[in-house]
Amino acid sequence: MLRLALAFALLPFAALAQDRIALPDGATTTQVAGQAGDGAEMRYLLNAQEGQTLSLTLDAPDQSTAFAIFPPGEQAASFIGGRVGTAFSAVLPKSGDYAIVVTRSGSAADFALDVAVTNEMATGAPVLPQ
Numbered sequence: 084m085l086r087l088a089l090a091f092a093l094l095p096f097a098a099l100a101q102d103r104i105a106l107p108d109g110a111t112t113t114q115v116a117g118q119a120g121d122g123a124e125m126r127y128l129l130n131a132q133e134g135q136t137l138s139l140t141l142d143a144p145d146q147s148t149a150f151a152i153f154p155p156g157e158q159a160a161s162f163i164g165g166r167v168g169t170a171f172s173a174v175l176p177k178s179g180d181y182a183i184v185v186t187r188s189g190s191a192a193d194f195a196l197d198v199a200v201t202n203e204m205a206t207g208a209p210v211l212p213q
């Protein structure tokens with residue numbers, strides 16, 4: 084886990100080239116899939132609005148795969164999934180493009196990331212730190 088945390092800490096936000104996550108018209112959820120590991124990572128951009136709830140759930144073969152969330156305009160991750168598990172849900176503190184980076188220590192493996200963006204505040208959901 085420490086190796087994953089260090090990998091996320093060293094990622095310069097400006098250097099991230101991302102694929103855009105687009106929710107289908109009228110939908111609040113989608114899934115993206117890819118492969119991470121062996122030095123490869125998947126990077127995504129998701130546009131969301133202040134006050135919306137963002138929920139992410141990572142399905143991967145083991146705990147060596149994790150994700151991090153970078154708020155709009157920030158160079159430091161405000162959430163690193165490897166530290167606390169494979170699920171995340173929080174109210175977003177500002178509008179803009181959130182970067183989501185999926186990485187894995189060790190050999191490459193497939194993953195799926197469930198993404199939900201809703202206008203309803205989840206009961207007990209924290210506010211993502213800025």
